[in-house]
Amino acid sequence: MGRNLHIKSQEKSKKPIKNGFIRLISGKWRGKKLPVKDKEGLRPTTDRTKETLFNWLMHDIRDANCLDCFSGSGSLAFEALSRFAKQAILLERDKQVAQQLRNNLKSLDVDNASVIEIDSLNYLQQIAGEQFDIVFIDPPFSKGLVQPCCSALEKNGYLAPKALIYIEREVQLSDLELPINWQLLKEKTTGQVSYQLYLRDE
Template identity: 40%
Template sequence: MKNKIFKNNKIKIIAGILKSQVIKIQQNCLLKPTKNIVKETLFNWISNNIKNSKCLDCFAGSGSLGIEAISRSARFVTFIESNVNIVKKLIANLIRLNIYYKAKVIQTNILEWIQKKGHPYDIIFIDPPFNQKIVNIIINYLDKNNWTHNYSLIYIEQLKNKKKLRAPLNWFVYKQKTSGNVLYYLILKDVNKNLK
């Protein structure tokens, strides 16, 4: 669905070294970017974790979340996107913003990619088309195949009238909020469950 923040086919970067610069996008009904008010809350939640973090953007689309992470001093972001035209636009934006050296863009299906054994990420963004079944499957593969470590954070967006996901053992909801019809939250992996 189209979003009102698509003014002049641009998304503004909120904060960090790229503050007020823009991500240029094509009008594409496949893109569902995170609203600015939601993005601000998310990055307030992870402000103590973002510096030097290694991030994974599972349904990259415009790259809005991953690029915002780089702007706020993430060390590296892997962007996964299946649509070839969206991938080309994302790469062009990363080059134009001079941050391509902090990124890797992979054109593939995220469900296939995470079925292999991986290397852990600190922060993972999951903002797919609103399909809760896919989110549950992805989180289980991430947990099972070494894409997370003991204190990884996963950000999830879903329609608030959908059933909340069933997090794997040792994961729990750390932060949660709603905006309009969207429920968004962070889940934290903590094998000791000692974070209050």
């Protein structure tokens, strides 16, 4: 296979991709391809999963303030922006990956999103300066990141009163203790990946 490998060919295996691209599936940038870096743990959400997620969010994404906690390829944040989210903050600790995200924002002429190059859990330990309507949590698998991320979001004030929280995780991670005011709205499992949408009750 050539180096410019389409991500769709990697969807079933969920293995780290070669330098390739993600594709935006709907909205103002529908069909647009954005380059991504080959990095360990980088596991872009598949087109099928994105379609399910954004069908769940179709009535909420427009004008939403979004936080992408483990941005990686930026697949979720860029899809949200394509569907007219008000703003997106992308957290990414890898320097090269963060720079690729900035390049992609620039190529789309985006002025309502920013990349913060930082360890996500360190960022979320700070008291929030703003609240978010939609939060994406899709960390590298088997790193124990979901639980502390969810706890910090709730504890430090990052969530709007009726925030929606999306979690994508490995199927084996079954013992999460989420905040008691998070209500499960939607859930689906595909292969070794499980994903849920929660509503934060006030």
